[in-house]
Amino acid sequence: MRWTFAMAAFLAMLPSVEAQPIRYLADKQLWVLESGESSYVVGVNELNRLQHVYWGKKLARNEDFAPARSARDFAFESREGMTTEEYPGWGGMRFYEPCLKVTREDGVRDLALKHVSHEIRGETLEIRLRDINDDIRVTLVYRVWPRTGIISRHAVIHNGTKQQVVVESAQSAVWYVPAGDGYRLSHLAGHWAGETQLVREEIQPGRKVIESRRGNTSHQANPWFAIDERGAADEEHGRVWFGALAWSGNWKFVVERTPYSQVRVTGGYNDFDFAYPLKPGESFSTPVFYGGFTAAGFGDASRRMHRFIRDEILPDRAAPRPRPVLYNSWEATTFDVNEAGQKALADKAAKIGVELFVMDDGWFGQRNDDHAGLGDWYVNPKKFPNGLKPLIDHVNKLGMKFGLWVEPEMVNPNSDLYRAHPDWAIHFPGRPRTEGRNQLILNMARDDVKEYIYGLLDKLLAENNIEFIKWDMNRHFTEPGWPNVPPTEQKKIWVKYVNNVYEIFDRLRGKFPRVEIESCSGGGGRVDLGILPRVHQVWTSDNTEAFDRLRIQEGFSFAYAPKVMMAWVTDVPNMNGRSTSLKYRFLAAMQGSLGIGANLNHWKEDDYKLATEMIALYKRIRGTVQHGDLYRLLSPSESDVTANQYVSEDGKQSVVFAFRHSQQYLRPAPTLYLRGLDEKALYRIQPIDDKLIGDQRTVSGSYLMNRGLNLRLGGDFDATAVVVERAE
Ligand code: GLA
Numbered sequence: 001m002r003w004t005f006a007m008a009a010f011l012a013m014l015p016s017v018e019a020q021p022i023r024y025l026a027d028k029q030l031w032v033l034e035s036g037e038s039s040y041v042v043g044v045n046e047l048n049r050l051q052h053v054y055w056g057k058k059l060a061r062n063e064d065f066a067p068a069r070s071a072r073d074f075a076f077e078s079r080e081g082m083t084t085e086e087y088p089g090w091g092g093m094r095f096y097e098p099c100l101k102v103t104r105e106d107g108v109r110d111l112a113l114k115h116v117s118h119e120i121r122g123e124t125l126e127i128r129l130r131d132i133n134d135d136i137r138v139t140l141v142y143r144v145w146p147r148t149g150i151i152s153r154h155a156v157i158h159n160g161t162k163q164q165v166v167v168e169s170a171q172s173a174v175w176y177v178p179a180g181d182g183y184r185l186s187h188l189a190g191h192w193a194g195e196t197q198l199v200r201e202e203i204q205p206g207r208k209v210i211e212s213r214r215g216n217t218s219h220q221a222n223p224w225f226a227i228d229e230r231g232a233a234d235e236e237h238g239r240v241w242f243g244a245l246a247w248s249g250n251w252k253f254v255v256e257r258t259p260y261s262q263v264r265v266t267g268g269y270n271d272f273d274f275a276y277p278l279k280p281g282e283s284f285s286t287p288v289f290y291g292g293f294t295a296a297g298f299g300d301a302s303r304r305m306h307r308f309i310r311d312e313i314l315p316d317r318a319a320p321r322p323r324p325v326l327y328n329s330w331e332a333t334t335f336d337v338n339e340a341g342q343k344a345l346a347d348k349a350a351k352i353g354v355e356l357f358v359m360d361d362g363w364f365g366q367r368n369d370d371h372a373g374l375g376d377w378y379v380n381p382k383k384f385p386n387g388l389k390p391l392i393d394h395v396n397k398l399g400m401k402f403g404l405w406v407e408p409e410m411v412n413p414n415s416d417l418y419r420a421h422p423d424w425a426i427h428f429p430g431r432p433r434t435e436g437r438n439q440l441i442l443n444m445a446r447d448d449v450k451e452y453i454y455g456l457l458d459k460l461l462a463e464n465n466i467e468f469i470k471w472d473m474n475r476h477f478t479e480p481g482w483p484n485v486p487p488t489e490q491k492k493i494w495v496k497y498v499n500n501v502y503e504i505f506d507r508l509r510g511k512f513p514r515v516e517i518e519s520c521s522g523g524g525g526r527v528d529l530g531i532l533p534r535v536h537q538v539w540t541s542d543n544t545e546a547f548d549r550l551r552i553q554e555g556f557s558f559a560y561a562p563k564v565m566m567a568w569v570t571d572v573p574n575m576n577g578r579s580t581s582l583k584y585r586f587l588a589a590m591q592g593s594l595g596i597g598a599n600l601n602h603w604k605e606d607d608y609k610l611a612t613e614m615i616a617l618y619k620r621i622r623g624t625v626q627h628g629d630l631y632r633l634l635s636p637s638e639s640d641v642t643a644n645q646y647v648s649e650d651g652k653q654s655v656v657f658a659f660r661h662s663q664q665y666l667r668p669a670p671t672l673y674l675r676g677l678d679e680k681a682l683y684r685i686q687p688i689d690d691k692l693i694g695d696q697r698t699v700s701g702s703y704l705m706n707r708g709l710n711l712r713l714g715g716d717f718d719a720t721a722v723v724v725e726r727a728e
Helices: 002-013 297-313 339-352 389-399 416-419 445-464 487-512 546-559 583-587 605-627 701-706
Strands: 022-025 030-035 040-044 050-057 100-104 114-121 124-131 136-145 150-159 165-176 183-189 197-202 205-214 223-228 240-246 249-255 262-270 276-278 281-286 288-294 326-328 358-360 401-406 466-472 516-519 538-539 567-568 593-595 629-634 640-646 653-660 682-687 696-701 719-724
Touching: 022 114, 030 124, 030 136, 040 288, 050 165, 050 288, 114 297, 124 197, 150 165, 150 276, 150 297, 165 240, 183 249, 183 546, 183 583, 197 546, 205 223, 205 466, 223 249, 223 262, 223 297, 223 546, 240 262, 240 297, 262 276, 276 487, 288 297, 297 629, 326 339, 339 358, 339 389, 339 416, 339 605, 358 466, 401 445, 416 567, 487 516, 487 546, 538 567, 538 605, 546 583, 546 629, 546 640, 567 583, 583 593, 583 605, 583 653, 583 719, 593 605, 605 640, 605 653, 682 701, 696 701
Parallel strands: 326 358, 326 593, 358 401, 401 466, 466 516, 516 538, 567 593
Antiparallel strands: 022 030, 030 040, 040 050, 100 165, 114 124, 124 136, 136 150, 150 281, 150 288, 165 262, 165 276, 183 197, 183 223, 205 249, 223 240, 240 288, 249 262, 629 640, 640 653, 653 719, 682 696, 682 719
16 A cells, blocks of 8 residues: 555656656657747658757647658759758758768768667757768757747767768758748847847848858857748737857858748858868767747747846856946046056046946056057056056955956067967968957967966966956957968867867856956957856947947847846947937946946036936846846837836836937827736836826836826937836
């Protein structure tokens, strides 16, 4: 009796088959991956090839799925080529973007991958493939992230043959949406000082390539995409498939629409100038490609990414901490930093409520402008005769943490380091060394260079109470030579460089857990899911002009969490000559992680008063902005009002930011319908000024979401915010 009871209790504790996030349906040779509200299904077809079956909203019954079957062939297309193959090698009759392309030592380039075996371990699935003849193996690694509905995929490629195999294209995944016409692609394009602009276009027959060939992620394109049907999705409704690649080097997405109405997105390492030789027994891995699906529009797609980044990616994911309010002296002083000047700025920053004081470029070597000094990471004795300690102590006594700017991957030809080691710069022998911002790139793919850079950062952090570093990278690759390895190995530079940089971040974070890091590359040139596990925030753009920022920040928010989006309040006129009020600038910057980058020496009493109030307000709402849900109410590219609403995780607080750009005379601002509130709950409305029309101050969630709010936003560049708090 006792035994039976124990057995029954034990069985009751086991999760039901349906509840397991990854299931193998042996009779149909299908794997069902469930993540949040979505399902991803892959199977083995009658040709023993791995085939994509379904990606979309979770389906209720296993019985609904049929086994994978390849498509029909005819003279000009093979069955394989017509089928939604899950990870096609380049070989046989396949004319679309392959996931893997290799050349063997004997010149044979054909690769046909068949299914071998699989293993499920909780939320991870490995499916193993092998070439039909040779021991070239691929392990596809899948993971589900049920809390946010994300699925991740990458591939590990192994050369088990007796000859060298050169990998010429290694993609992380190909994603398929259901066959059909008229899909729309959303992606993020831009340039320096104009990053992450949202671009939308119909997916036409043929290929659309978005990529970086620049050695890092790039300002020009960002590795994120989303697809919806004929523009059928909006912020709140509709099916959206989206993905983001975790790689900070050369990457490529190929978005194809085949003549047979199949849309496919292949992404991974850029195969431009790519060749990765694998000796017998060697393996290598592609970056991780994250993907997600929602049936609830772009807003939900973004919120899933934001939650995923906060809960699963960021270094503080286990115990999220709010980002501090920082001050950065760059726009105030540029290279003209010294102990007295920085102390004076620190005094002023502390008074308005800043928590982290960051000294930017100019503190080291002979760095008086951007022509010299990079590489010489010793404190400039003229500017800081007693080292950094007096300044850091001063900052700490004011109750702030101290942070420092570095650009470790770079060297100016006019530096002691370059004079000692000209061969450390990336170059082709006997060829010009093209400079960008008067600098060259150290070859971080070299382990000796990597160790040297690690050593000096280690020393800097060990000797000083530095609690934050802004890690910059101010140019892209040219003449990507690596002369001290054999020519056949040289193209590995694209991958090895990034992995060695990642390694430095990882080792520093392991050794100095107190130190937080900002990823910067002349603004937002290194923002991706590969760097984000290693840094706490990113510098969104060198363009700090508040209205330009609204569009940059909007695009950013499609892929990345507001918490990591560093935004400064700076002086006007800025960049394009536009002037907005200090309040407008604060409200624009308060939609991410707030920083101040203005020259505080020029501020008047009123500016200090307003700044103190706005920073106090920010501290009251930052939990909601940084850890809450974002609803984009009105877009700067579609309306003359931009409005964004954030709702805290516990639903108790919400904040709405609204900005007017170019008002048609007398035309009122559109009604703002809030979202994400509890219809039945009561909320207290707390406007930050007199721009809320009407006197109601306690209303239901239903009122806020259906009747909405009206704001008196007049003229150009007016702005306000409204805080809403649950009344119970
Ligand atoms: C880059 C950064 C700026 C600043 C300068 C310093 O442009 O994006 O914020 O740090 O370098 O030279």
